[in-house]
Amino acid sequence: MQSGNELPNDSRAKYFGQCAVMMLNALQQESDADPFSEVTSVDLSAETERGHEGIYDQALSNALAAIVAAEWPGEEANSQGRVHFARVLLKVIAEKIRPEPATGLCVIPDRDADVRSPLERENRLPEGFWDTRIDVGLLTDALDVSGRARHGSGTGRLQRRHVQALLALDRHPTLRTLLGAQSDRDDERAWHEDARSVDQARALLQLIGDEEAERRAESTENPNEYHPKHNPDGHDFEECPVCGHETFCVQGLDMWGRVAIGQCVVCSYRRSPRVADQEGFGEHVTWLMGED
Numbered sequence: 588m589q590s591g592n593e594l595p596n597d598s599r600a601k602y603f604g605q606c607a608v609m610m611l612n613a614l615q616q617e618s619d620a621d622p623f624s625e626v627t628s629v630d631l632s633a634e635t636e637r638g639h640e641g642i643y644d645q646a647l648s649n650a651l652a653a654i655v656a657a658e659w660p661g662e663e664a665n666s667q668g669r670v671h672f673a674r675v676l677l678k679v680i681a682e683k684i685r686p687e688p689a690t691g692l693c694v695i696p697d698r699d700a701d702v703r704s705p706l707e708r709e710n711r712l713p714e715g716f717w718d719t720r721i722d723v724g725l726l727t728d729a730l731d732v733s734g735r736a737r738h739g740s741g742t743g744r745l746q747r748r749h750v751q752a753l754l755a756l757d758r759h760p761t762l763r764t765l766l767g768a769q770s771d772r773d774d775e776r777a778w779h780e781d782a783r784s785v786d787q788a789r790a791l792l793q794l795i796g797d798e799e800a801e802r803r804a805e806s807t808e809n810p811n812e813y814h815p816k817h818n819p820d821g822h823d824f825e826e827c828p829v830c831g832h833e834t835f836c837v838q839g840l841d842m843w844g845r846v847a848i849g850q851c852v853v854c855s856y857r858r859s860p861r862v863a864d865q866e867g868f869g870e871h872v873t874w875l876m877g878e879d
């Protein structure tokens with residue numbers, strides 16, 4: 588096995604992220620292949636491109652080692668300090684966490700649930716979004732499939748369901764790497780600023796009152812109105828998540844093209860690129876998982 592044995596968790600996370608992105612691409616190319624087919628449901632049995640088995644194993648081994656080391660320090664390795672193989676790490680997890688009877692998943696609850704911005708908790712992401720759900724059975728099956736493929740003794744290939752089970756590990760706070768090199772601290776700061784912006788917006792709304800807010804909403808013009816010739820990068824107003832008026836001026840979109848960056852011209856609420864990226868990523872993953 589690759590040297591990954593003594594890697595610190597941030598290196599494991601980075602490695603996991605790189606490999607996981609490659610697995611994502613292996614899936615995306617397959618759906619890009621037919622641009623005319625509207626993706627309305629996700630085919631969990633869709634196969635990934637051949638040759639990705641080793642990448643999958645690396646991503647899984649690093650993710651599991653990082654999670655076990657973070658949750659139960661020391662249990663990721665044997666008495667000589669050698670990190671266990673993925674299959675053994677999955678057994679460790681299954682012994683530590685009783686699987687949920689309905690789903691068979693081992694769930695590590697979100698340990699930051701209390702500090703998340705109230706806005707995120709209330710409006711944005713479904714309950715338990717940041718819990719880590721580990722499908723020990725499916726991930727073990729993935730190891731079987733990839734092992735057979737790598738030794739040329741099987742025809743089966745890794746499927747979308749296996750990749751999704753792998754990507755689900757990214758919810759664990761020691762990973763969360765799929766957005767790139769961002770740190771948890773930057774994210775926390777961004778969410779903190781977002782919450783403060785919401786507070787300021789609400790204070791302003793209270794100060795001017797409903798009628799005045801209504802009046803402003805009706806008389807305002809969109810500073811970034813779309814025009815095919817004069818402002819092709821413009822956008823229509825969107826509904827503001829704080830005041831509810833159709834006055835959120837869109838200045839750009841998150842990296843997934845799903846969530847608007849910008850500011851409301853009535854209540855002043857501002858959504859930063861980082862927060863938009865995070866929300867967009869949440870929606871993107873939800874879409875990938877076929878939960879829509």
Ligand SMILES: [Zn+2]
Nearest residue numbers: 827830851854
């Ligand atoms: Zn507003």
